[in-house]
Amino acid sequence: MTISEKVAYLKGLAEGLNLDTEKSKEGKLISVMIGILEEVGLSIEDLEENAQALGEEIDVLSDDLADVESVVFEDEDEDDEDESEDYDDDWFEVECPTCEEPLIIDDKALAEGFIQCPNCETKYSLDLSDDTVEADDEE
Numbered sequence: 001m002t003i004s005e006k007v008a009y010l011k012g013l014a015e016g017l018n019l020d021t022e023k024s025k026e027g028k029l030i031s032v033m034i035g036i037l038e039e040v041g042l043s044i045e046d047l048e049e050n051a052q053a054l055g056e057e058i059d060v061l062s063d064d065l066a067d068v069e070s071v072v073f074e075d076e077d078e079d080d081e082d083e084s085e086d087y088d089d090d091w092f093e094v095e096c097p098t099c100e101e102p103l104i105i106d107d108k109a110l111a112e113g114f115i116q117c118p119n120c121e122t123k124y125s126l127d128l129s130d131d132t133v134e135a136d137d138e139e
């Protein structure tokens, strides 16, 4: 039995007593008290509904926040992996000055200090100071 149902029951009892709410001071007092109880009961039911709705919204927000957290932490992990991958795959491409064939400058070529064009077989020494390819004197 909710508060409103109890108040409705009380109101029914009062009406069954045929209280004179116009001339009887006691009857008027009881009538006013029951009216106030009805309003209080309705207010409490509204508050309970609001509290339940808020609880459900908080649950939804909590789930959404968990999704955001998983995405954020996944991105951090991926960033770490990307950094190491970028380091491993550190290379760039230049055009052969002789035959315009693309030359791949990677860690191996940088370590050896020269690169040989696979097309015209011209060797180039690698100037590490500004990452440019210059024609070797041997050519």
Ligand SMILES: [Zn+2]
Pocket: 096, 097, 098, 099, 100, 101, 117, 118, 119, 120, 121, 122
């Ligand atoms: Zn070439």
